[in-house]
Amino acid sequence: MDSYTNCNTYTKTIKRIVQRWNNTTLYYLVLLHILYACGYQNQDKNINNTETLMPATIRSYEKTLPPPLPPQRTTTITQAPTETKQPTPIQTYTSTPTPTVTPTRTPVVPKAQPEQLPLPRHDVTSETHLFFGRPMQDGNNYPVSNYRYGMTWSGLLAPHLGVDLANDEGSPVAAIGNGTVTYAGNDNTELFGFRNEFYGNLIVLSLDQKWNGREIYALYAHLSAIDVENGEKILAGDIIGKVGQSGAALAPHLHLEIRIDDPRNYMTTRNPELWYSPLPGTGVVAGRILDKNGLFIPGHVVRITCADNGIRWVQTYWNQWTPPDDDLSENFVFSDIPEMKCTVESEFDGYTISQSAYIKPQDIVFVVLQHSSEQVR
Numbered sequence: 001m002d003s004y005t006n007c008n009t010y011t012k013t014i015k016r017i018v019q020r021w022n023n024t025t026l027y028y029l030v031l032l033h034i035l036y037a038c039g040y041q042n043q044d045k046n047i048n049n050t051e052t053l054m055p056a057t058i059r060s061y062e063k064t065l066p067p068p069l070p071p072q073r074t075t076t077i078t079q080a081p082t083e084t085k086q087p088t089p090i091q092t093y094t095s096t097p098t099p100t101v102t103p104t105r106t107p108v109v110p111k112a113q114p115e116q117l118p119l120p121r122h123d124v125t126s127e128t129h130l131f132f133g134r135p136m137q138d139g140n141n142y143p144v145s146n147y148r149y150g151m152t153w154s155g156l157l158a159p160h161l162g163v164d165l166a167n168d169e170g171s172p173v174a175a176i177g178n179g180t181v182t183y184a185g186n187d188n189t190e191l192f193g194f195r196n197e198f199y200g201n202l203i204v205l206s207l208d209q210k211w212n213g214r215e216i217y218a219l220y221a222h223l224s225a226i227d228v229e230n231g232e233k234i235l236a237g238d239i240i241g242k243v244g245q246s247g248a249a250l251a252p253h254l255h256l257e258i259r260i261d262d263p264r265n266y267m268t269t270r271n272p273e274l275w276y277s278p279l280p281g282t283g284v285v286a287g288r289i290l291d292k293n294g295l296f297i298p299g300h301v302v303r304i305t306c307a308d309n310g311i312r313w314v315q316t317y318w319n320q321w322t323p324p325d326d327d328l329s330e331n332f333v334f335s336d337i338p339e340m341k342c343t344v345e346s347e348f349d350g351y352t353i354s355q356s357a358y359i360k361p362q363d364i365v366f367v368v369l370q371h372s373s374e375q376v377r
């Protein structure tokens with residue numbers, strides 16, 4: 001039975017149970033677990049069948065349930081994301097949602113005018129990123145497509161701080177670079193995220209590779225086994241633990257994060273797809289989707305149509321809780337695209353704007369699309 005069938009069977013069973021409950025908090029907590037259990041389709045394997053990218057169960061939930069994002073997510077941020085000032089922490093997944101609230105999508109960077117935010121130089125986009133290897137040596141290295149970095153599963157979940165790699169329980173997990181273990185244990189009492197008992201068994205590596213003199217950390221979560229100890233020196237490719245579903249996950253997967261400067265501050269994350277290497281023969285497209293005023297458009301679908309007739313898609317980062325890269329100031333990234341010509345498209349209000357991009361192996365191509373519609377938000 002594959003993970004998709006597992007997901008549906010599992011979801012139906014849980015749904016029957018929770019429908020008898022009146023406790024909204026428990027209901028949403030279980031819903032969160034269902035969502036973690038689902039959607040583990042590899043987008044590239046389903047490239048011509050976008051219907052399979054989101055399980056029918058999840059689509060029906062989307063229609064019947066209000067988004068549980070709390071109202072304070074609508075807070076307008078006035079700082080650029082590179083500021084070190086800490087925003088107010090968002091509510092945890094377990095908080096009771098306000099059923100009638102539809103979250104307002106707030107631009108990430110209010111001052112994203114092109115003259116204030118120039119295109120990154122090519123040597124910046126590629127040579128100072130893509131440093132690391134991939135964590136799964138034999139297993140699946142493709143991120144879950146519905147919940148890439150900065151995405152919210154169409155408004156159902158808090159913006160994602162990392163990528164989820166669906167793999168069987170017990171699959172070996174490798175270090176993505178040389179480094180030192182700075183934490184190996186669970187988060188029952190130590191805080192790494194919104195709350196305790198969220199990441200489960202986790203490992204944090206301090207990577208030897210620095211970035212502009214700054215520390216880079218890799219965080220591995222939901223492990224079933226930890227094979228390293230605090231302070232241990234690790235080489236790239238060393239097996240450090242095993243895939244599991246500890247913490248806030250019911251389906252086995254590896255949640256991988258990149259953090260800059262401070263490994264215990266979940267507001268220091270960056271998009272892992274800019275830091276680990278694309279798979280052999282593939283590259284990365286990243287960019288910005290802007291409205292007519294030059295503001296970032298959050299939660300917006302970006303389609304990447306390529307010469308292989310595949311339609312890839314990603315949604316722009318929801319808001320400031322998932323910081324963009326310091327150099328790129330992007331609001332979307334899609335990695336592991338084979339070398340070929342693609343078109344990046346953004347559609348709103350019946351108008352589609354697009355730009356072609358040639359994907360090169362081990363490279364980042366950067367695209368900026370700015371809408372002219374008054375009603376883009």
Ligand SMILES: [Zn+2]
Nearest residue numbers: 162163164255
């Ligand atoms: Zn995750």
